[in-house]
Amino acid sequence: MGNEAAFMKKQRVIVIAVLIIVFIIYSIYYNTYSPKILVHILKSLSRMLLGYIFAVIFGILISVLVGINKYIRMACNPIISFFMSIPTITWVPILLIITGITEKTIIIAVFLGSFFAIMYNTLDGMNNVDQNLIRMGKVLGYNNFQILYKIVIPASFVQILTGLKLGIAYSWRALVGAEMLGATQYGLGYLIFASRKFYDLNRMISTLLIIAFFGYLLNRLLIIIIEENTIVRWGLK
Amino acid sequence: MRDRILKVIPPIILGLTLLYIWQQLGERDLINTALFPTPKQIFYSLLDTDIIFKHIYSSLLRLVISVAIGYVLGFTIAILISNFKSMFFLEDISSFFMSIPGISWAPLFIMTIGFGDKTIIAVGIITAFFPVLYNVLYGLREIDKNLINISKIIEYSFLEELTMVKLPAIMNYLTIALKLSFARTWRTIIAVEMIAATMYGLGYMIFDARELFNSSIMFGGIFLSGVIYYLIESLIIKNIELFTVVKWGMRQHS
Numbered sequence: 504m505g506n507e508a509a510f511m512k513k514q515r516v517i518v519i520a521v522l523i524i525v526f527i528i529y530s531i532y533y534n535t536y537s538p539k540i541l542v543h544i545l546k547s548l549s550r551m552l553l554g555y556i557f558a559v560i561f562g563i564l565i566s567v568l569v570g571i572n573k574y575i576r577m578a579c580n581p582i583i584s585f586f587m588s589i590p591t592i593t594w595v596p597i598l599l600i601i602t603g604i605t606e607k608t609i610i611i612a613v614f615l616g617s618f619f620a621i622m623y624n625t626l627d628g629m630n631n632v633d634q635n636l637i638r639m640g641k642v643l644g645y646n647n648f649q650i651l652y653k654i655v656i657p658a659s660f661v662q663i664l665t666g667l668k669l670g671i672a673y674s675w676r677a678l679v680g681a682e683m684l685g686a687t688q689y690g691l692g693y694l695i696f697a698s699r700k701f702y703d704l705n706r707m708i709s710t711l712l713i714i715a716f717f718g719y720l721l722n723r724l725l726i727i728i729i730e731e732n733t734i735v736r737w738g739l740k
Numbered sequence: 741m742r743d744r745i746l747k748v749i750p751p752i753i754l755g756l757t758l759l760y761i762w763q764q765l766g767e768r769d770l771i772n773t774a775l776f777p778t779p780k781q782i783f784y785s786l787l788d789t790d791i792i793f794k795h796i797y798s799s800l801l802r803l804v805i806s807v808a809i810g811y812v813l814g815f816t817i818a819i820l821i822s823n824f825k826s827m828f829f830l831e832d833i834s835s836f837f838m839s840i841p842g843i844s845w846a847p848l849f850i851m852t853i854g855f856g857d858k859t860i861i862a863v864g865i866i867t868a869f870f871p872v873l874y875n876v877l878y879g880l881r882e883i884d885k886n887l888i889n890i891s892k893i894i895e896y897s898f899l900e901e902l903t904m905v906k907l908p909a910i911m912n913y914l915t916i917a918l919k920l921s922f923a924r925t926w927r928t929i930i931a932v933e934m935i936a937a938t939m940y941g942l943g944y945m946i947f948d949a950r951e952l953f954n955s956s957i958m959f960g961g962i963f964l965s966g967v968i969y970y971l972i973e974s975l976i977i978k979n980i981e982l983f984t985v986v987k988w989g990m991r992q993h994s
Contacts (some may be wrong), residue, residue, distance in 0.1 A: 518829045518832040518833070519832055519836070522832070522833065522836055574746075574750050575750075575754075577746065577747060577750050577751070578750030578751045578753065578754040579751075579754065580751070581751040582751055582754060582755055582758075584970075585966055585967075585970055586966065588923075588966050588969040588970050588973070589962055589963075589965055589966035589969075590926065590927040590930045590931065590965055590969075591927070592843070592927065592930060592931040592934065592943075593930060593942075593943070593946055593961060593962045593965050594962065596934070596946050596947055596949070596950040596958055597946075597950075597955060597958045597959065597962070599950065600775065600950060600953065600955060600958075601775055675839075675841060676841040676842075676843070676927070679841040679843060679844050680841065680843045680931050683843065683844075683846075683847075683935065684934065684935070692844065695844055695847050696847055696935075698847070699847040699850060699851055702851065704848075704851065707847060707848055707851070708848070710844075711840060711844055711845070711848065714840055714841070714844050715836055715837060715839055715840040716836075718839030718840060718841065719835075719836055719839040721839075722839050723839075
């Protein structure tokens, strides 16, 4: 059984490798603008990184601040889940009016895309902490801050990580959508939208493959690396 | 009972307080009401829009059609992959394509199909398809092997095995797939409507309001798209879950 699983895994890797090679050949063959593609990719990734980092910092910080009190936490939960069910792209037109067609629009869209997912999951994790652990903390004479820092956050870490994972996926989606509507010069979303105007099907498909590749990379490899180094190592999964 | 009251009251108080603060800020000219209209203005502008139901209806219609087609397609292909071992590569290819945001298919379809409903539904089908495929495959892999063995012993045919053994066993994953595909397709359809719709649709309404600088309609559209999805999830999907997986004891009701 184990042998078969290993065999399947090997085949999997081969399939993915073949896919990636095909896509690289394809995009090199059809991209006559090849050096510029790097600029597009870097620009997109940097926007995504900036928005995502802001979302992580603010999401975790605010939910920790809110989560100190049980009632405020309960009050925030449905409101956050309502904001989460708003499609991120609907913010883009209003952001275009408020901030103009600038980098800020895209970064804020990415931020909004992942912020609520991160905050929702962090709050959810803090709600579901084993009450006995908190009682034990009180017995040991911890104050509220120590309970939060030493018990609640480590205990809800799996949920926080789920939020971070969701955040990456959402912000990647938001990035491509926002770039289509709001970017002026660079970005993968812009590239795919601009090639429609020039009726350049090959360039469009190769950009699609690049988007798929980076989405795959961000969703899978990054998350697997983070997961293996934290919760898998701690035996939580 | 007390728990339920505690669950409902604080969010309402917090929400109303925030809305009140926003209203007051707008009325006292502390924020620019041309950019950030007050909740009252948003509400009245939504009431004034005559074709608001037409917008909502056409968005919902597209959503339902594309989820239905995508669900059936995803389910069929998942069954195919799980039954024929030689099809395993399809799973990898699909997990690769799953990471393409739905909206980036839109320019391709606009170019090949043209503007309008067909493009939006095509993109919707693609977005609905992948989560279903993925979840059903995962569910089929997690089925207790003994159940399959028993069904072989009583010599069920392929169809009987599917309907009597496999389908009930993966019901949990089927509902998750439904939820995910609804969520993703709703997002994508609103997005695609912005660039590909010609007449109606919530996304079209929001994007059209941008050209007229009508920010209260835009905020109203944001609000509506959240509320509609919230209703879909809490009325339809939750009830489906209640009558199947929760009733059968496969999952705890949250």
